[in-house]
Amino acid sequence: MIPDSVRELVFLRSGRLAWRERAAPRPAEPGDAVVRPFLAGRCDGDTLPIHRPVSWALQAGMALGLVDPIVAAICGKIPFQGPFPIGHECVAEVVAVGSGVRQVRIGQTVVVPWAVSCGTCPRCLAGLTSKCATTTRATLAAYGFGPASGPWGGMVTDLIRVPHADHMLVPVPDGVPPLRVAAASDNLADAWRTVVPPLARREGAKVLILGGGAKSIGLYAAGLAVAHGAATVHYLDDAPGRRQLA
Ligand SMILES: [Zn+2]
Ligand SMILES: [Zn+2]
Known part of the structure; x- marks a missing residue:
């Protein structure tokens, strides 16, 4: 049962997070799943913008070539500028699947990887899922880094849509307490x-x-x-x- 709207945690600016309402996601493609995060991890990278204003420093660092270009490849040329939905580590319950999903079932407990990948392109098959040829464009496709990384939103929210669910979602093995793998996304x-x-x-x-x-x-x-x-x-x-x- 998917409600009409959900809450998500949004990074506004350094030192300021807020809850925001948005329309609930639904499976849009046959391979999609919608999952309910019930555990969220705070990536070490999240502490950067949350605790200090780093956007201008990173922009200047990139212009001067002092910051690793990988930062721009993830966050775009203006990294960590709010507002954007934050969070990219979670363990979730599957609540809906598209008609083409074969291996993931409703009710399953799963880890959701932070980078979005298809699992079938040559780069994914070589294990380079964060360089997926299907999902990445100028920047990497990911949850929790703002619109430059795609429409996926953050993981500190009631529901998220996960494309390529059979490939993306990793079931938590029986007997493993989900809290122990809260950071497995990243x-x-x-x-x-x-x-x-x-x-x-x-x-x-x-x-x-x-x-x-x-x-x-x-x-x-x-x-x-x-x-x-x-x-x-x-x-x-x-x-x-x-x-x-x-
Ligand atoms: Zn991270
Ligand atoms: Zn791929």
Whole structure:
């Protein structure tokens, strides 16, 4: 049952978030699903605009070539300028599917990846889903980064539309508490790729984590490094609370 309207969390400007009403999404294409996020993670990247006005600094940095061009490829030439719906990590319940969806079923608990991809183009098949040839244009297609990244909205909301649902949605395995994978859309996967594949190549290696910049990614990486057999894990951070957690 899809209501007429939903609430979504909108970034207005640094230090200011607000709830906004909008029309509820429905499956628009046969491959779409509509899902209800019930857990949302705060990406380390979200803290950038939320806590300080970074848009002008990033625009100046890009003009001078001091900022990685990947920022413009994600957010457009004017990054983090409100208002836009924020949030791109969630675990959700599937509430509706289009006529062409085969593997995802209503009621299922799923992780929604932050970048939108089709799963069938050559780049997706090569594993480069954030460079999907179908969904990306000048900028990457994604949730939670504003209109330059497409019409997908943010994930801190009652309902979102997910295209290519059979490919995009990742069912949470039975027995895994959804809260444990709240960041799997982005930061948990980022932490995984920093330590797990390198440890698979160099079994029992030592791992050094410089924490505090990407706050949650560093902590997830520490846990993953221990779980995947690192001989020693050194964790550096200026915050005693995060050191304790690590
Ligand atoms: Zn992120
Ligand atoms: Zn693709």
